[in-house]
Amino acid sequence: MPQNQTMTLDEKLATGCRAVELKKAGDRDGYYRLMETIPIPPYIAKVIKEKMGAEYLTGRNLSEAEAEFGPDWLSK
């Protein structure tokens, strides 16, 4: 799945549950890799940007944050 793909709630639930199954099977790396495909909630992306810096969001799924705050949000 492309890095900045949006997801419906159903897709988030299905992906998250698959990730949890990986964790239960002992594959923590697989769990975190799959979880990274889910968009970060915009209000959390905003916290990370403001309190840590935009660089900590590079490479993460910001599709929902960009939809809420604008496509250039991270660089502003």
Add this chain to the structure above:
Amino acid sequence: MDQIGLVSRITTATKNIDAGRKGFATRGKEQEGRILYEDGIAEAFSIFVESQTAADPQALILAEYAFITQELQLCDKSDKESISSLTRAIRFFDDAFLALQAVEDKQQYQGTEKTIPHDLKYRVKGFPKDSFHIAFNGHKTRIQNILKTPGLDPIEKDLLKQRLANLSTAQTAYLESQRKALAK
């Protein structure tokens, strides 16, 4: 504490809590919602445990701030009291972040220290009761009050107890930062 890893773990936990809560509220998705919510809470718990072990004020305040922000976002919009309390907590934590920056500048902080009365009311173990201490003291009271709520989900109760312990750890670590900043 590894900052990039911390961000990954905070975003993971909050994603699952967010989707989990929304799953609960969606007919037919309650079970998936519960799985994700419990996983999110478990991830949050381990973040708070590791932050406490690291005794890193930056990690401790960031973790707490992220979850307060999420609580406000997911709060029932008709719950005016909680919205007010959480909004206030966020404002106080915004000030605490500024204090955390200020204490890193020895000269600046030594100047600030002179403006804080030496009366015990304005001091914590002899050090200024600044925005960091004010935010954390207020938030401790808030969490202690929530813990008195009957019928709390056991996993949420455990998380709140860990967060409460972390607040004390953060203040202890911050006192050390103040001590270093004010050392001649």
